[in-house]
Structure formats: structure tokens, C-alpha cells
Amino acid sequence: MNEEFYIGWQDKAPKSYGQWVKYVIWTLVVLVPLIAGLLVLSQRGFIASKYEIARLQTLEGILITEPIPCLKIPLGKNKVFKQNASFWEKLKVTLKNDNVGVAPFQRILLVGIGKKSAIPALEALAKKTGKSLTGKGIRLMGKLIYYDGVVAFELGPQKQFFQGFSKLKDEATKPVQLGKATLRGEILDPKCYLGVMRPGEGKPHRSCAIRCLAGGIPAFFKAKTTKGGRQYCFVLDQDGRPINDKLAPYVADEVQLCGAVEQWDNWYVVKADEFKQLMPYWGKGMVMCK
């Protein structure tokens, strides 16, 4: 028992201790990069969403303020405005039954800076200009956020986002009723999911998404399709009003939504009348909505 004795404040540790510690250190030198590699390589990866954080640009379109603030960008070289008949009607005629759902406009979601809706900024602008803004041609400055063909636009900087009115005139496109559907997937906030955060979904992001919904950013739903793909829609109540407060408890969970689905240009909107959480152990037996 009277072997070497270790004292920390001495300059050198006894041989047996020093040798042992050396083994431990070399083990760690090998183990540390292996652990880092294991943890990195077993991640599921990140989606190719994008937030053009360093690029301010101006978009021209038709402003819609409610219930989901957006900018309608006309497609096809603004041809829609050069013709007399409603482009939408014409399109439907030319397309017959071929291409259900081709829209003359691309809707771009408007959001505020941070975890906030664009509505307060737009309301302040309406007050300042003394005009109702919805349906007006407008030029807005901000930053693009996009993924999977869904685009959002963060208005800013605060006092310069309004770049003037434009001559674009609204072609009021009517919502297309697609009937009642059962959707399963995750309630998200579109701002983070579409590019501000990677990952902007799932449990780690839950509180952030709740903050965003509480800040008035429209509720967004990522639904799983039978082919294993994704489809997206915005969620409103049966009367077409935001229900962020009711959805907040379900954010980032696997949820079943039931409701009437409408197509607003390139967007899908579900007017949900029922939503429930799919618990992990009984999710598989869930029945579809009536």
C-alpha cells in the first residue's frame, strides 16, 4: 500500500499516476473527434430554406391586408392587366380541365420584423396615408424568405418599407372551394420554417413558433401527403379569421386538422373546424374527419 502518492501542487505527478493520466488523455484525444463525428453524422439534416438576410429589395404587387397579409405578384409579364376580360376567367377557359389550380398571381406572405405580424406596420401606414390599403398596387421593401416555392417577405426597415403606390390594379381572384379535407402534420410559424431558422420546426423550435403565432404571424401547416411529400396550407377558423391562440397548444405536435380547404391563388387555406393531437401511441388508428 506504500506505493506512490499523488499531490496536485507538486510540479510532477508520480510515474504511475502520470502514465495513467497520459493513457486517459490519449483515449480522450481519440474519443473526442469520434463523438463529434457520431453526433454530427447522425443528424437528420437541414432543409434548403432561405432567408436573404443581407439583401433588401423592393417588390411590387397588390396588397391584401386581411386575414393573411400578403402581396399578390402578377404572373406572366403582367399580361393580366393588359387585357379586358378577367384574366382568371380567361385562364379557366383556356385551361379547361387540364390544369386545375393555375393561378395568375403568386401570393407572398408579409411578416414583420422579429416574431411579429406585418399588420401593425400596415395599419400604421394606412393611418398615415389616410387610405384603405387592401387591393391597392404598392411597392414594399424588405427581405425575402422562401422554401419549397412558398415565399414570405419581411417588411423593413421600420419606417422605409413603404416605397410608394404602383399602378397595378387588383384582379380579385375568387377562392376556389376544394371541399372538406383531413390533414395530418405539424403547425408551424411560416417565417421561421421558410428560412429564418434551420431547423424551424419540431420540438426545439416549439416555443419560438408559439411566440411567432402570438405575435400574429399566420399559422402555417405542413401536411404529409400519401407519397411521402409535403404540402402546405394556412390555417384559419370556419369564418376565415385567424385562430392562432387556439392553435398555439398544438404547435410542433403531430396534429390532425379537419376543415374546408380553399385555394387562394397559389395558396391553400384550411378553415379548420376540428383539430386534435395525434399521440404517439394511438396516432395510427386515427379516423379521417367526416
Place this chain on the structure above:
Amino acid sequence: MVPELRKRHRRIWQFGSLLLVAGFIAAVWVLPQAPVPGDELKPSIKLYAQVVATKRVEEVIVRLRQDEDGHKQFEIFHRLPRKFPFLEVSCNDQILGTMSPKGVDVFNISDSLILQSPHLLKLSDPINHQTVLKLEFP
């Protein structure tokens, strides 16, 4: 360590081990599972049987397809840079629809357009005012 502290360590770990292991198992048990799919929002378009022409430009492959009645459609496989928020797809300046920079999309060509051959397929980025791709099909 004084015996009292040793005893506390022992108690903590005897009790804590059970709690930790049970909690760990419970946490694995409640891991969320992938949801069962629901309804499709976008009506799926049936692929026509015959491939009339195939063209490839870098990461984009376009097939012009045709069915027995002479109806035509474009099937587009694409993997374009992330810099395009969305892309407008048109044929002879008529809009067929929009798509994201990556994926597989099918666009039917209307009867009036079928007559206007050749078909000039164009992918453009309306936000950045940029034509991404032009392809001519017979």
C-alpha cells in the same frame, strides 16, 4: 468524504439511478412518430404514357409526354440553385403554373396550345426578373 456525505451520495444514486433510467425509457417511449398521411390538397396529374422528347440542361430534365388522344404534358425534374424563391413555368408565353426550385412537376398543355407547335418552354424567376431556362420542343 465524511461518512454522512458518502451515505448521501449512495442514497442519491440508488434512488436517482432508478429515476433516471425509468425517465429515460419513458422519454424514448413518448418520442413522436411520423404522422399517417392525410388528404392531398393538390390534385395529382396523371402521367401520359408516351415520351415524345427529352431534353436536359444541367440539373433540369424535361420530358414532353403524350397520350393516345394527342394530349400533351411537360414532366420536369429539376434541381436549381436555392436563389430562386419560386419559378414561373410558361409555354409559348402562356402560364402553365409555378414550381419550387427543386422537385418533380407535371404541367398539362391546353388544347389551344397544342396546336401552336413548336412549344417554347420557359422557366423564369418573376421576383428577380430573370429567365432561368428556355427549351424548344417540336
Place this chain on the structure above:
Amino acid sequence: MSVNYTTVQWNRQKRRYDRIMLGLMALYLLTFSFLQLFFYPLISPETLIIRATGTLAFIMLQFILCIGPMARLDRRFLPLLYNRRHLGVTTFLIGAVHGVFNVIQFHSLGYVDPLLSVFASNTHYTSLQDFPFQTLGFFALLILFLMAATSHDFWLKNLSPRWWKSLHMLVYLAYGLLVFHVMLGVVQLEQSPAWIGFVGFGLLTLVSLHLMAAGVEKKRLEDQMDKPAVGEGFYLVCSAEDIPENRAKMVFLDGQNIAVFRYEGKVSAVNNICRHQHGPIGEGKIVNGCITCPWHGYQYLPNNGQSPPPFTEKLETYDVKIVDGMVWVNPQPYPEGTERPAAIIQA
């Protein structure tokens, strides 16, 4: 050992310890970031920082908690214990970077105060699956902060080693909280068997080490608790031959925890509890005439229990006698630092 307080009493081994620690941390962070950017270039910089620091802090805490039982099971791990507090404080700092980035990323720029948002956003406190896992991380970080803030010997002395140790035992709670912070947080998103396996393997290793050390300690303690023969206030401890030169035999007599040292043909008895962190003096050794604690090298003279000047720590002393080669100790303690004559071993 200390006379007055300085921020860190540097010595060669502490410096080497810290250098190796920082080197290994840099190795981890660099490998993690490099692989992350190489294989997953789409990761956002904030996520990279959050994941790199989060995983590193968790691994470091796991390692720290293994050191104690490993050193109990094999003394050769004692050098890892010596400067463990620097490892602990660094773990807190890494954890704090993780925490601050998370609060900025997920909770700021909303309509609610970011810290309030940590607690008030997700309110499923009664659900295991949906539990607000960020609050667990918050409390774990708070514990690590309290420990880091009181890690200096100033606090050890002023809180008393007993309370200080109790406070620092909260680290086990912090570890438990972090296991669930990880399992109910990022693992629910990643769902990776490797991540689950990593946490599970670490947990099992730690639990086994602690239970094994507890078993060994219990046996050692029972050996010391043997009821010896008694006469005239003295208890029979063992034969003088049974104590190796410059080492001690530890016994419990009449509620007193005593270390009986043999050195230079003599035997002395002092209290077995080091005044620094309540380390086991009796597992120490007499070096240059001083009893030296195995934990941090605090020293005492065997005949009077006093630390050599200028140090001021003192242990209680006891009367010892040797009859027919057998060591007898009177467990009636003398006040700390009282000189007692050593018993002479007859040749």
C-alpha cells in the same frame, strides 16, 4: 493550501490540466463545426453554435461526474480530480453560451420578455411528451452558475465545507435535468438512434460507476466500523505492524472519525476529516513529515494536527498508546491543533 485568497493559485499541474482541457475542447468544437459545415452546409450559424456548445457542455458534465467515482475505484484517476473545479466552471461557461444563444434565437424579438417566454410559451407542464424542455435547461444552467460562482475556496470556507458540498451535490440534479432537456428536446426532433444511444450509454456508465463506488465505499466504511476491545477509555485499533510506514489506519471510535498514522517508528492519531473539503486524511500519506490529504494536498503535522506555517488549518488530535505492539486510541478529542506525544513503537 491557502493563507490568503487569490483568484487562482496556479501551479504547474493546474496549468497543464487547463491546457489539456482547453485543447480537447477546441478539438471537439473544431471537429464538430468542420464536419457540420462539410456534411450539412445548410445549417444556420446560430444552430451550429447552439448544437456545438450544447453537446460539448453535456459531454463535459458527463465526464466531470465520472471523475469522482473513478477516483474512488482507482486512485490513479486522482489527478483528474485535482483541478476538477476549472473543468466545472468551464462547463458552465460553455453551457451559458448555449443558453444565451437559445434565448436570443427562440425567445427574443416577440411581444413577451425573452426570459418570461422560456417559461410561458410552451405551457404543457403536465405532459411528458410536450414538456417545456427549455425550462429544464434553464434550471440546470442556474445550478451550474451557483456552483461556478461559489467554486472558489473563499466560498468553501465561508459556507463551511458541509454546506458547500451539499450545494455542489446539486450537480446531480443538474445532470438529471439535462438528460431530460436533451431527450424531450432535440432528440424528439432528430429521433436519431445514435443520439438516444449516446445519452443512454452515458447515463448507464455514470449510474454504474456511482453504484460501484458506493458499494466499495460502503465496504470500506464497514471495515472501519468494527467494534474493537475497550479499556480505560482506550480502544484497541490494530497491531502497529498492520499500519504501513507513513500511512494510516482509519477507524470509527465512539462517533469519532480517526486516522492513525505510523511514521519514523511512532504512531499518532488525528481527526480523519480534512478541513479543506472534508477529504479522507487517512487515505493520505506522510510526505516530508506532513500528513498530506489525497484530494488537494492539504498538509498537517501528525503530532499536533496543525498545518505547517504559514497555513492555519488544524485537526483534532487524540491520545495513542502501544501495548505489546498493539495500538490503542482514546477517542476523546483534544481541541484542534493540540500537541500530543506520539506513541513509540518498541523495536
